[in-house]
Amino acid sequence: MQAFTTLADIEALEQRPLAEVAPHRTPYELIRATAARFPEREAFTFLPDAELDTPPQRITYRELLAHIHRAANAFRALGVHEPDTVAMLAPNTPEAHAVLWGAQLAGRVCPINFLLQPDHIAALLQASGAKVLVALGPNAELAVWPTALAVQALHAAVLVPITMDEAVPGTPSLQDLLAAQPDTLTFVPDLNPDRAVALFHTGGTTGAPKLAQHTAGNEAHTAWFAHAFYDMDETAVEINGFPLFHVAGAFVYGLALLAIGARQVLPTLSGMRNTGFVQRYWQFCERERVTHLACVPTVLASLLGVPVNANIEGVRAAFTGGSPLPAELAQRFETATGIPVRNILGMTECAGLVSIEPLLGPRTPGSAGLRLPYTEVHAVPWRDGETQLDERCAAGETGVLVLRGPHMSPGYLDAKRNAGLFEHGWIVTGDLGHLDDAGRIHITGRAKDVIIRGSHNIDPGLVEDAFMAHPAVLQCAVVAEPDAYAGEVPVAFVVLRPGAGLDADALLREVAPQVYERPACPKRVVLVDALPLTAIGKVFKPTLRLRAIEIRLNEIAQALAPERAVRVQASDDGGRQRALITLGGVADEDLSEQLREALAAIAVPVEIRFG
Known part of the structure; x- marks a missing residue:
């Protein structure tokens, strides 16, 4: 397959x-074909720590395929069949890949974020019907095992540790189970591409379990076509510091390379959270002859703070996704490193990929690239609170992006959760954007992130662009703050660059003239040390929305009771925000009534307490 440059190449x-074009329609068949072509090529280079003189663990494709076979056999021996689930709490390691792909042969796999609370993880295990839980064993770097023990107390499952620093007495490890199995399959796997082989949780870190189903065909489709955008072949080497519970680590930057025989450098148990590795990032790039970087915008921003102290002429591209790519950040990174940046748009519900900017094409500010082959992506009007699936927006006209194709999930495990996203054979992404004349997809925000000031719709992404263009700004996120008169107003949370001598008011004065329209200008700027991030470095806006509520309600309460201590706690209850205001001192019904009157037009349910 030739590398893509334009939409015409895809068409x-x-x-x-x-x-x-894509004869192998399951992840297993892709990996098996690669192992047949390149048995002794390296699939993984795992870095045990962040020291440059520590020898890495190197796994060939022949060894990887054998480990997958052994894992599948071991899970089948534990009673796992096609309807059954193997859950996994583990970082991105060679052993975890054996679990990820082997479990799909025996039954299905459910990789879970080990940073979640045990009760949430247990709920995911319960929802998935997990029979087996594979978890990272005790070690000095990443404490997953205590979480696994707490989860097992809440949901009965066979607990299998991945041995690292120390064994778990009386409990056979994953390595023990693999060693007891042959390196060829002991059963005939069901390789139907329409079979659901994986469950990936999505929807943030709170609330009821939401598990997106992946068929084998979904995963194989995204993986097989990605390399033509990346301009990769089997000689490519990529740093993949993303967790396997996220589609970026598993497919966008994972299976996509396994499908073509390329090599992944897996940086320690902590991935890109290992600060020592980040500080030596460029030296590892030189040592391992890295050609491609797997990033999100926050990783690009972090790497800008790391001096380029190595020869990185072999690095051809940095691909980034997970959240919108600020054009200013991309330009700064390219100028500082000489490495081209390309953007990716993905979703858990379509095995990680919607579109990619081809490396051989230009970087277009605001663009998330071209759709995958054999898929459809359209911008459709949003009217009367609904997407108009039978209509199409003109080129350049903003609408809600919808898509369908072989990568589209059959839906959530709980079909009641499908409404609003899976509609009439389409995925309604909730992203606001448009397609340009060249077929490039542009994301300008999330439909749910739209700030409605009076009757005026404000796209927070465009406001963030204005702040990111300011030389003092490192990161920015704009969310809605409740307002008694306008309903909502924008508020900007900003991380300044080190040494920037600017206060919030001065920054707002300087940026305000650059905001695309007057109603979109934020009411306030809040300077913070860091923005809340998800496990892969994506800005987690729900936390900022709660903070904006707390700031505004605190102002209102403090104005009415300046002599009292005021504490505001905002929370999210299944997507609905609410708040608790606690006023110091004895109860005062008159004050309580005044506060309720002041808050009457604020669209947030509020409870008032004294004490």
Whole structure:
């Protein structure tokens, strides 16, 4: 397959049948074919720590395939069949890959964020019907095992440790189970591409379990076509510091390389959270002859703070996704490193990929690139509170992005959760954006992130762009603050660059003239040391929305009771925000009534307490 440059390249490929272009329609078949072509090529280079003189663990494709076979056999021996689930609490290591792909052969896999609370993890195990839980064993770097023990107390499952620093007495490890199995399959796997082989949780870190199903065909489709955008072949080497419970680590930057025989450098148990590794990032790039970087915007921003103290001429590209890519950040990174930046748009519900900016094409500010082959992506009007799936926006006209194709999930495990996203054979992404004349997809925000000031819709992404263009700003996120008169107003949370001598008011004065329209200008700027991030470094806006509520309600309460201590706690109850205001001192019904009157037009339910 030739590398893509324009939409015309994709459309030309689509003149051939999909079965001819992509003959391997499951992850296992992709990996098996690669192992047959390149048995002794390196699949993984695992860095045990962040020291440059520590020898890495190197795994060939022949060894990887054998480990996958052994894992599948071991899970089948534990009673796992096609309807059953193997859950996994583990970082991105070679052993975890054996679990990820082996479990899909025996039954299905459910990788879970080990940073979640034990009760949330247990709920995911319960929802998935997990029979087996594979978890990282005791070690000095990443404390997953105590969480696994707490989870097992809440949900009965066979607990299998991945041995690292020390064994778990009386409990066979994953390595023990693999060693007891042959390196060829002991059963005939069901390789139907329409079979659901994985469950990936999505929707943040709170609330009821939300598990997106992946078929084998979903995962294989995204993985097989990605390399033509990346301009990769088997000689490519990529740093993949993303967790396997996220589609970026598993597919966008994971299976996509396994499908073509390329090599992944896996940086320690902590991945990109290992500060020692980040400080030596460029030296590891030189040592391992890295050609491609797997990033999110916050990783790009972090790397800008690391001096380039190595020869990185072999690094051809930095791909980034997970959240919108500020054009100013991309330009700064390219100028500082000489490495081209390209953007990716992905979703858990379509095995990680919607579109990619081709490396051989230009970087277009605001663009998330071109759709995958054999898929459809359109911008459709949003009217009367609904997407108009039978209509199409003109080129350049903003609408809600919808998509469908072989990468589209069959839906959530709990079908009641499908409404609003899976509609009439389409995924309604909730992203606001448009397609330009060249077919490039542009994301300008999230439909749910739209700030409605009076009757005026404000796109927070465009406001963030204005702040990111200021030389003192390192990061910015704009969210809605409740307002008694306008309903909502924008508020900007900003991380300044080190040494920037600017206060919030001065920054707002300087940026305000650059905001795309007057109603979109934030009411306030809040300077923070760091923005809340998800496990892969994506800004987690729900936390900022709660903080904005707390700031505004605190102002209102303090104005009415200046002599009292005021504490405001905002919370999210299944997507609905609410707040508790606690006023110091004895109860005062008159004050309580005044406060309720002042808050009457604020669209946030509030409880008032004294004490």
